[in-house]
Amino acid sequence: MIIKALIKRQIKKGKDLEAFELIKKIRLNAMHQEGYISGETLINTNNPQEVLVISTWESMECWNNWMDNQDRTSIDVLLEEFQEAPTTFEAYAFSKHKAYVEAIAKVLDHSKYI
Secondary structure: OOEEEEEEEEEOOOOHHHHHHHHHHHHHHHOOOOOEEEEEEEEOOOOOOEEEEEEEEOOHHHHHHHHOOHHHHHHHHHHHOOEOOOOEEEEEEOHHHHHHHHHHHHHHOOHHHO
16 A cells, blocks of 8 residues: 655755755655655745655555654654644655555554554
8 A cells, every 4th residue: 555645844044955855764764664665855836944854655654664763763853843833744655545544553553644
C-alpha cells in the first residue's frame, strides 16, 4: 500500500536558506531509508513562507519507521529553530486502503501519524 506523507512547515522570514539546507538534508537521509519512493518540496504561491513536502512511501510501516528515525528527528529539532510553528505531519493512503491503515495504526500504536 502506497502512503503519501504531507509535511507542512511555516518558515520564518529571512531563514529560508538555513531551513532549505536542513530540508534537503532530511530528504537525502530519507532517500536511503527502506520504502522511500519519492519526495517533492512545494512553496505556497500565496504565502512563500509556507512549505509543503510530499513524500511517497511503500507502506505505513516504512513511513512510521522514518518518523521514528533518530537522524530525522535530530535534524527536525534543528529545523524548528527556523520555523514560526511546529511541523505538521499527515499520512494518506488511497481510499480503498482505509481499513488497512486503521488496522496498522492500531497494531503499531502510531495513530498520531495518520
